[in-house]
Amino acid sequence: MRVFPKFRSFSRAVHEERDSEQEKKAYPRTEGTPCASLTVWRKSLVISCEGFTVIDSDGNLAYRVDNYDERPEEVVLMDGAGKSVLTMRRRRKLGLGDCWLVYEGEVGNCGLRNGSTESPIFCVRKHVNILQGNTNVQAYIYRGTSDKRHAFSVEGSFAHRTCKVLDESKEVVAEIKRKEASSKGASFGLDVFQLIVQPGFDAGFVMALVLLLDQMFS
Template sequence: MKVFPRLKSVSRAVHEEQEREHDDEVKSLCTSLTVWRKSLVMSCKGFTVIDSYGNLVYRVDNYIGRPNEVTLMDASGKSILTMCRRRKLGLLDSWFVYEGEVGNQRRSKLESPICCVRKHVNILHGNTNVKAYVYRGASLSDKRCAAFTIEGSYAHRTCKVLDECRRVVAEIRRKEANTKNVSFGIEIFQLIVHPGFDSAFAMALVLLLDQMFS
């Protein structure tokens, strides 16, 4: 059936408008966090995370050099997630994420991590845009079995976390200033968490990217 150019143009415009409305609806449901690569505690290095209302949400204070253990805390200082670095047979570092605090008193937790994260290394071939793979539990399986894939550039603060269906569940973006000619640089950036994805886990991935690419 022949479609008149005018009707075809109107149909395309309606479709594009519907897509914009859908995108706006999704954006309104997203959680926007501001991440500051600085600890609020004197003599400590870490991260401070605040929400869109200026409230403290997460903090990291034990961040000196490249530690083998990093703890993400809530505003009151309670441990939420702990990331532990492991190296096996001289291979690349793997990071395992556990609930709460993992220390000498809770070594049994090391047997049941939430997930493990491995930095992607491009050797002659592969997707150079991929930065890391996230696997469920403690298994380091084939990249096709990854629960999440992280793509983009952490150095430029432009990353996306994609699920198995290639849907974006979290994003790292440069923070834009409302005033012209003002730049936050890379020490202050945004973490956008899409509906249904845990913001604490998204922040844990930010910490691991910082370990891998800073």
């Protein structure tokens, strides 16, 4: 497989921007522990494949997704070295909304492999508003398939790349936002956007949510 040749130049370009004073105020930092800032590029590093490339604040490859389909039954998030981190599998269930199970490691058609857990660690459900409920909610995240109370929620609009991930106390633990360019009139568009992750929260899990939101709302 050939790796996309413009990764290095793109990596430099997306990290030319510094956090503004407004961003620093919006994301308070624990002393000595900064928020994680990731740039997501909706493009695979492998030529002729669809996917995602995620770059950390130092310009290094943090996560990747290759062979990405518009509505697959399974999506695998890999780290920069190509090791499976999380597997998302669509749950076939009667109902109006998408429901996905999130596993650690890799899950194959013949069962679990590569260190994956025997049961899903999270269940992510698309919020379907029928006459009532919070219309601003995009999805709910549960710690188990039988839990009645959600552990996290996603609010905003993924289609516009303006989402917040909130915990049960409504504290923002991560945010998906547009990537702004410093040049006047320049824009990265919707295919390049930013993840801001609060200290102590798993950036890989936030990226898994991005993949599922992309499935649900793109």
